[in-house]
Amino acid sequence: MGVLWGMAGGLGGVVEGMVGEEGEGVVDVNELYVKATIDVTGATILGVELGNLRGEEEGGDMDFLTSFRRVFQQPPLSALISFINLFLPIRRFLPIEANLGYLRASAQLRRMTLDIVKNRVKELAQPDYRNPVSNGADLLTMMLEGEMSLSKAGDKMTEDQITNELLTFIAAGHETSANALLWASYVLAVHPDIQTRLRREITSHFEAGKTPTYEQLESVVYLHNFCREILRRYCPALMTFREALKDLTIRGTFIPRGTVLLLLPAVASRTAWVWGEDVDEFKPERWENLAGTEADSPYAFGAFMHGPRICIGKQFAMVEFKVLVVELVTRFEFGMTEELEGLGGREPRTTNPGMGYVPAGGMRVKFRKI
Template sequence: MALASSLVFATLATVTRYALGGATSSDAVNVFAKSFVGLFVAYKLFETFAYPAFFSPLRNLPGPKDHHFLLGQALNQFRADSPNEPYVSWVKKWPDVDFIRYMSFGNSEALLVTSLAAHKEVLQLKCYSFVKPPFFRRLLGDIVGFGLVFSEGDAHKSQRKAFRGMLSLGNLKNFLPVIRSKAEELTDVLDRAIAKDDGVVELIEVYSRLTLDIVGIFGLGVDLQNLSTEHSIFHDCYHQIFDPPPIGLAVTAINAFVPIRWLPIKPNRDFLNANKVVHTILGDYVKQRIEDVRSAREQRRPEEADKSKDLLTYMVEEKYFATDGDVWSEQDMLNQILNFVAGGHETSASLLVWATYVLSTYPEVERRLVAEIAQLLKRNPRPDYAEIEGLRYLNNFMRELLRVHCPAITLPREAIEDVVIQGTLIPKGTTLIMLPAAVHRNPSIWGPDADEFDPDRWDKLSAETTDIYAFAAFSHGPRICSGRAFTMLEFKAIMVELVSKFRFERIDKSDIQLINPSVLLRPRGGLRMKVVRRE
């Protein structure tokens, strides 16, 4: 602000001196325009190059120096083999610091948050000093809507409180039979693949269809029938949105920094059309549910108190027809449903993909998981919530999977005020990157074997690994993922069904290539496996 004020005063002073010299008004305006442009250019050059190098309070923090003078680390990020790079490499070089400073697009400063103490301050103690940055809103806002994920301040507090009731453990427990039913439907799909295609299956597509069906029933009260339909409009649209061709990925990456969705090119048309279809269909469900609930109220039909409600019905009853003044509009509910459907099914599908990959790669892990699940099913072929939760090795397997192959890539924040974190002054407008992999692969937290997949490590946690912030898959604090309990129950129930009936063999034994840039950790080109029935 001080520099901007100096720019205005300097320009006015120049014009005043010129006017007092007897110049005409048009000459004065001309001088003013040229002076302002010249000083503005000088200011932007100072802000872009001189300030970060010589004046920023962050300038002495450790960090890489191999950035492009204007694009920062963007090129290195796009050229990396993983969307988690080069961040994880930086953490291994500077494992014991609070922040790693790097230059982003436009030579702007950004910080990778590394220490657990810094995570706690940003995510918990000073949570509302930060918001989701504009580039992240452009990256995901159109896809997941502007509901709970992008709400801030008092609006976020209110929505978070509402979702505690909607996603209560009791409601989730009652939903277990639906998850089991869909998992059993998946076994039929895999059996048909064994009979028809020698068991060769592309897992990303199959798991995406499965989790989209599950989240459809839980979120909308509607079976979208993706598993039973060859061409599902929902699945096809989300496939276009989340798995575009390489040119589409490039456009998405560029759009995060420079808005280009308006350009009349094919990747934009495909993305916008798919997104419009999803918004329209979900919007129609919202409208219909409002009418259904209104009609039931007018006819005074008794509510089924013991029946678990889907998310949309809960929202309409509790928020659209709210009497306490906290009313959600039709658009509000559409945004929340977009959050849950888009975010919920793709992350869960990615987690199942990596689970299958690990089981096909680590025979001893598979053997122990099969043995534990077999013992449970021998006692009770249809285990309840408590019995599934009691599977110790499955719990360890899931946590280690989320540690090593966390589907979520980044949780960015932007300071909305000057704030001090761990003794470091973070200027207003600074972007902070919260990267689960940067915590999970940090050797100063998880030891020299941080890159290894070892479910047994969860039985012998010590030192910093006992800190809740050492496990970053769902974030923490007021902005912790509201669907975490749903995701974990869904995953474990599906694993019980799949592991007990099938084993998976890799067809391509070469190293997995990852999609980059990407908002999710996904294998590039899918993941084809051979599915074999257990004896």
């Protein structure tokens, strides 16, 4: 929790710097939140300080960040190749720079992550070592400590396997969280009533000047409902895959064994016969009165999916999301830019194709220091 609050404070500080002396300004939250969640990923998954949010010139591991961004924030052509590659493995054969640059960056990112793993193994062999970034509470340190407690060599993961796991967490853990925060900022800007209530509920639960505990954070029911409603209405991960392990029939359609199914978690979360006719409205209070199919079925809310492949970072993601929302909403008022006002109540267009639910032209929101 301490690491997360520290990172949230850093984000608040950067926004404060952006709004300057006047205390008010327009901020491109897309770029900003991706930077913030990359830094959270660095600290909590790897136990390293990436310094992305502070700005490249002020330090941080630039080589790591450059390859990280090249892989996870791909330019449009590279993103299109990645999308096609999900269905047709073209990455291995395509000799164009958009593809080759991506392949080089991914190989470099892998090498650097493996180096971090190897270094941490050496660091942990020192008797008094304590990771200074995460205080020992990062995933890599915890995995290695777990491995060290295993007695049989055959039970242990190799450094390569650990690296693969870490890369999966890095890939899955930052953009989804950044998208959730982006849509939260949009909703706060366009619904001042929700913003006021959220701020009031938060401040009434926390002691001024003291870092809230996990229990205090979890006790703010409206915050919990607000965050779940964001994830329902603006489901950040658009798609995931499953393979049918046996022949089956779903609602009259026969699906042979081996079929790869594309699942769209957002569909259940935006279906009127599940959630009711007000499915498209943003209503945090709907979570207080769940009564129909949405209450009966655990599958109604699909943001993290279900079953053995459910998002393993779900609990962490919820805490991270809440901490960042608390930090921002208690330090700033959110308002609409002329651009958002010009949409006349319509939502910004989103990218297509894409793996995430992201506004096509980015998202700019007005921040005013409280």
